[in-house]
Amino acid sequence: MRVYGHNPSDPQQGPRPGREYVELHGGPLDGQLYDVTGMTPANQRDGALLITEQGAYGAGGRADYALGEQAGRWEWLGDVP
Incomplete structure (x- = not known):
């Protein structure tokens, strides 16, 4: 699995x-x-905007992921420029 x-x-x-x-x-x-690793539970609940070239906005766009209902998994919320 890729990181x-x-x-x-x-x-x-x-x-x-x-x-x-x-x-x-x-x-x-x-x-x-x-x-x-090293993220506080509060930071994990906030999720992250992760840079991706495969999203709706192409190179430099971001994919919004946040804590999901299932432990150990973050759900995609959408793409942002």
Whole structure:
């Protein structure tokens, strides 16, 4: 499974021991892992705007992901410029 922010050609693109991840569900980053190591529970509830080239706004656009109902998973809320 690929970790968000790692180059797809990087042989070390998978999860690393000792790190905490959530799975991104839906949208352009569906199925990728996002490293939340060190994030407070409050920050995790806030979610993140993640840069993606695959979203509705192309290069430099962002995909909005936030804590979902299922533990360990963030849901896609939509794309923003």
